[in-house]
Amino acid sequence: MSAEWGFATRQIHAGAIVDAEAGARITPIYQSAGYVFEGFDDGAERFAGRSARRAYSRNDNPTNVVAARRIADLEGGADGVLVASGQAAIAAALAALAQAGDHVLTTDRLYEGTREMVRGALRRTGLRFEALPIDAEEDAWVAAVRPETRAIYAESIANPLGEVADLAMLGRVSARTGVPLVVDNTVATPFLCRPFEHGAAIVIHSTSKWLSGHGSVIGGAIVDGGAFDWNAAAERFPQLHEPRPHGAPSFAERFGATAYAAYLRSVVVLEHGPSFPATSAFLLLHGIETLSLRMERHVANALAVADAVRGHPAVTRVHYPGAGDGQEAIVARLLPDGAGSIVSIDLAGGRDAARAFLDRLRLVSQMTHIGDVRTLAIHTGSTIHGKLEEQERLELGITPGLVRISVGLERADDVIADLLQALDAVVP
Structure with a gap:
């Protein structure tokens, strides 16, 4: 949407679609598991990733796409993906970056549910985590980065004590090391803080909180800023550069700056299946309109x-x-x-x-x-x-x-x- 329009306008209009059949102004609830192919070849093209048309709602529902694009627009990002919860957003965001044996740096001030997942489910997948004090100096962060480090992770405002991460400093660490900065921006929301402006590569949300605003839905969002140089970090992220099956080009070749979001949607979310209900996306959109x-x-x-x-x-x-x-x-x-x-x-x-x-x-x-x-x-x-x-x-x-x-x-x-x-x- 036009960047010259203000936040209050974009929170109502960004990513919106007008239903072609009925002309509904409000984004409809597309309560459908799948979508009819035009024919044999069309189905093959969709599953091969050579068609822009959707194949299945597990990772590509029209209602969800509008909500994800709206959140991405408000954050100043390039693309977004919705998942089943804030916890799912953390897990999926890191799964798209790292695998067993890889290393993730975090601040020592994270929501306890996130820390519990780091100590439990994520560690059992083989990921290794290291926490630095939230007020550690820039050089200490740079020194902690290893060849196998795949992400730097922080909360813009920590829950529950409100410690604020120096995102500008962490953004410089990311630029110096080639490791993407992932920021949980749930407590601040894009109205109060936009981490991409400070050097973040990926922003996540528990959309259950202020974005929805009414305590009625559970959900999560992952936004790709579209500015991180995935080509320069090809050795760290081979999954974005390897040729795809059926002769399809790699994610980096096909999607460029939004290769991460494409991989997240087409591989991680599709294979793990943390689907976000279209009815919840409908309620989320209504919440965002008054954010x-x-x-x-x-x-x-x-x-x-x-x-x-x-x-x-x-x-x-x-x-x-x-x-x-x-x-x-x-x-x-x-x-x-x-x-x-x-x-x-x-x-x-x-x-x-x-x-x-x-x-x-x-x-x-x-x-x-x-x-x-x-x-x-x-x-x-x-x-x-x-x-x-x-x-x-x-x-x-x-x-x-x-x-x-x-x-x-x-x-x-x-x-x-x-x-x-x-x-x-x-x-x-």
Whole structure:
């Protein structure tokens, strides 16, 4: 879509199609497993990859294509692919880059569900992971890159404590080493941060969160920025340069700058099958249409909540990026329009105080999710981080009294009143 059109316009129109049969203005739900071939030769051409026409909905549904293209457009990327969940997005994104024996660098501040997958399922596939401190210097990252390193992985805003990765620095590391930077941009969304502008090669999302916005669907997205030089990195990524079956050219030869997205869609997603339902894509599209409006309100409400609970006698610390945590400079540089809507608080009374606080809430919902229009809260130490030993939790900054709050779109005064009355209940 035209780059001269603003974000609010593109979130409504980018990638849209008008149904040829009925002329529907809203992207229809194409609830179909497959598509009729025009004849024998047409089927052969589609399966050989020589036809642009789709063959099967496992990796190529028209409703999903519109949603993926819209997310790619908002991120400033060249192509996108939808998958079944945010976890599937991480797994598929890395599977398209690395294989058994390969090495992936990450920051030490990742969502615990991602860390669990790194320690478990992904490690069992033979991938080797190494975590560097999120504030490590550029030269330390460069020195950690090995010949077998296939990706550098970071979250733009870490969940749940809000540490902000220096994407510009990591982008320079990527440029110096020829290793693609993969960024999970879920918490920031493309409205607040666009990692491609800082040197990322691939951006992923859990579309279940702010992109959908209403807690109604599970999904994930992977976006190819279209700027990484896959030809220069041919030795690291032979899968993009090897000739394809049936005499078809390699992905790099055929698709050029978007070779990664083509390989992801045509091989990884097709073979692993983490399909995204068309009905979910339909709901996702409706969520994206109001993303900018919602994020402005999310950020305003989060700032109000952070200010309101700071200084309460039950609260020892408030975690919100750039709010007295020493990250003011990087937040101003990378997140000038706001740092998302997760506010985490440390309660002085530890786990017992967290229990009393959460059970006292009336408006705020106690559940595991973020990015909803509703304000949600959870004690991460007994849930998301519950499988860790106490010392492991403390090393990650997860104190016994830590409560994560995903601030929604309700009237800010109502949310604050509910939080304060619950906090009052835990003060001796």
